[in-house]
Amino acid sequence: MIKLYGVPGWGSTISEVMLTLARIPYQFINVDGFDQPGPQRAQLQKRNPLCQVPTLERENGVIMTETAAIALMVLDQCPDLAPPVGRVERQQFQRLLIWFVANVYPTFTYADYPERWVPDAPEQLKKSCIEYRKSLYLWFDSQLKATPYALGEQLTLLDVYIVVARTWGPRQEWFLANAPKFTAIADKMCQLPELHKVLKANGII
Numbered sequence: 001m002i003k004l005y006g007v008p009g010w011g012s013t014i015s016e017v018m019l020t021l022a023r024i025p026y027q028f029i030n031v032d033g034f035d036q037p038g039p040q041r042a043q044l045q046k047r048n049p050l051c052q053v054p055t056l057e058r059e060n061g062v063i064m065t066e067t068a069a070i071a072l073m074v075l076d077q078c079p080d081l082a083p084p085v086g087r088v089e090r091q092q093f094q095r096l097l098i099w100f101v102a103n104v105y106p107t108f109t110y111a112d113y114p115e116r117w118v119p120d121a122p123e124q125l126k127k128s129c130i131e132y133r134k135s136l137y138l139w140f141d142s143q144l145k146a147t148p149y150a151l152g153e154q155l156t157l158l159d160v161y162i163v164v165a166r167t168w169g170p171r172q173e174w175f176l177a178n179a180p181k182f183t184a185i186a187d188k189m190c191q192l193p194e195l196h197k198v199l200k201a202n203g204i205i
């Protein structure tokens with residue numbers, strides 16, 4: 001079985017929800033506290049030098065990191081979780097998947113640990129990353145269909161980012177006031193019975 005190293009509610013939730021949708025079994029290994037020196041960090045760093053969650057270890061010992069790569073791995077087994085080849089929605093799926101991890105995710109890398117990057121002005125870096133992230137989310141929301149999912153009637157792995165990231169900064173109230181489609185998609189995902197257990201375990205519902 002896949003071993004999934006993570007922390008409830010953190011980025012590992014994205015991979016947990018993806019695996020759950022694809023009905024791929026996994027064993028969750030809680031590495032809470034991994035961002036400080038200690039045994040949890042050592043356990044993770046051996047597998048992923050970036051020391052980030054999610055980090056997956058496959059049955060054959062192969063390590064998988066990066067939520068977008070994990071999405072592609074899941075799609076190999078469950079292609080229905082993306083729009084079909086040849087549909088215009090597929091390009092939008094590919095674009096927004098990579099766009100999110102290339103642009104939004106790094107704002108957390110810098111804003112969550114600003115003292116690592118700018119020890120003399122951590123608060124300034126944190127503030128500017130959070131403002132930049134808001135501007136990214138405004139554009140992202142404009143790209144979503146929300147009928148009822150991000151790309152239309154079919155649930156895709158893009159929707160997984162939305163339901164998880166809605167609980168992170170700038171937080172639910174900001175999304176409600178500024179990103180109505182993002183909010184509607186997250187609400188819809190929260191209602192899916194097949195996601196109840198995993199979303200609850202991660203403090204999302």
Ligand SMILES: N[C@@H](CCC(=O)N[C@@H](CS)C(=O)NCC(=O)O)C(=O)O
Pocket residue numbers: 010011012035050051052053054065066067068101105108109113
């Ligand atoms: N590009 C990675 C980002 C993963 C990531 O930044 N995870 C955060 C938790 S939500 C983390 O592990 N942060 C600790 C750190 O960057 O030191 C992905 O898409 O999986």
